[in-house]
Amino acid sequence: MAQLSGKSVYLTGGASGIGKAVTETFINEGALVTVLDKSAAGLEELKQEFGDHVQCIEGDVTEYQDHVHAVGAAVEFAGKLDVLVANAGVFDGFAKFNQVTPEAMSDAYDFLFNINVKGYFNCAKASAEELKKTKGNMIFTVSGAGFYPDGGGVWYTASKHAQIGLMRQLAFELAPDIRVNAVAPGGTLTALHVIEPLKSFVNSVDQDTKAKSIKSRNPLRIAMASEDHVAAYLLLASDQSRAITGEVISSDGGLAVRGLS
Numbered sequence: 458m459a460q461l462s463g464k465s466v467y468l469t470g471g472a473s474g475i476g477k478a479v480t481e482t483f484i485n486e487g488a489l490v491t492v493l494d495k496s497a498a499g500l501e502e503l504k505q506e507f508g509d510h511v512q513c514i515e516g517d518v519t520e521y522q523d524h525v526h527a528v529g530a531a532v533e534f535a536g537k538l539d540v541l542v543a544n545a546g547v548f549d550g551f552a553k554f555n556q557v558t559p560e561a562m563s564d565a566y567d568f569l570f571n572i573n574v575k576g577y578f579n580c581a582k583a584s585a586e587e588l589k590k591t592k593g594n595m596i597f598t599v600s601g602a603g604f605y606p607d608g609g610g611v612w613y614t615a616s617k618h619a620q621i622g623l624m625r626q627l628a629f630e631l632a633p634d635i636r637v638n639a640v641a642p643g644g645t646l647t648a649l650h651v652i653e654p655l656k657s658f659v660n661s662v663d664q665d666t667k668a669k670s671i672k673s674r675n676p677l678r679i680a681m682a683s684e685d686h687v688a689a690y691l692l693l694a695s696d697q698s699r700a701i702t703g704e705v706i707s708s709d710g711g712l713a714v715r716g717l718s
């Protein structure tokens with residue numbers, strides 16, 4: 458029996474990486490998914506792969522009206538909205554606070570917080586009314602960087618902590634109508650972008666080096682793929698988790714049990 462049969466999902470950043478893997482799983486489990494992403498090429502591919510099960514909307518998560526448009530389109534597409542997955546995000550490339558200029562620090566803050574934090578505020582606000590009607594739920598993609606240092610630089614780490622704060626406060630305020638939870642992936646082999654204002658302060662890393670570094674940091678020694686995280690999203694989206702709100706499921710190879718060595 459499909460776990461999301463007849464559910465309507467709105468997901469940001471579904472044209473690539475973790476969001477794309479979640480989109481595929483949710484469609485396979487019977488959902489209709491509306492994806493907002495800024496990558497026209499990525500959306501085109503998604504449409505080719507999933508046809509009538511996906512609705513693709515080109516837009517920018519920093520623009521509130523783009524979410525209003527996407528939520529309206531999701532309701533038109535599927536007759537309702539059951540699940541929001543806030544997922545689109547960008548990275549700081551582990552840029553070192555001490556090494557950037559004050560101008561770059563400020564530009565990077567505006568750029569990254571606008572996408573990673575305001576983007577989540579925006580989609581939560583634009584979806585809340587429709588989710589209330591269905592007693593639906595929100596799922597935020599956070600990160601191990603939402604708990605621990607060195608999952609990124611200060612911008613990314615602070616933004617992921619902020620996302621967890623937003624998730625917990627919303628879980629409090631939106632109960633009993635809407636459940637709000639998060640998935641915290643560990644380092645995952647995706648195309649996650651380093652933002653423009655920090656590019657000149659970081660070294661680009663190839664996928665092989667990234668895989669080795671991720672493996673060496675988590676106890677399970679896994680260089681994670683996007684597909685490794687989808688089970689957590691599926692559980693939180695489905696009615697099986699009707700008693701779970703305000704929680705983060707870590708899907709990170711065991712970062713919390715690294716020990717002292």
Ligand SMILES: NC(=O)c1ccc[n+]([C@@H]2O[C@H](COP(=O)([O-])OP(=O)(O)OC[C@H]3O[C@@H](n4cnc5c(N)ncnc54)[C@H](O)[C@@H]3O)[C@@H](O)[C@H]2O)c1
Nearest residue numbers: 470473474475494495517518545546600644645647648649
């Ligand atoms: N890759 C990792 O190691 C890792 C680990 C933990 C958490 N995460 C989180 O997972 C989420 C997804 O990242 P990913 O690794 O799959 O990266 P990705 O780059 O493969 O996917 C991100 C998607 O978001 C879209 N996007 C970026 N900015 C946007 C904007 N302003 N408006 C609309 N769409 C926009 C991109 O076009 C892309 O399709 C992010 O929140 C990221 O912080 C990633």
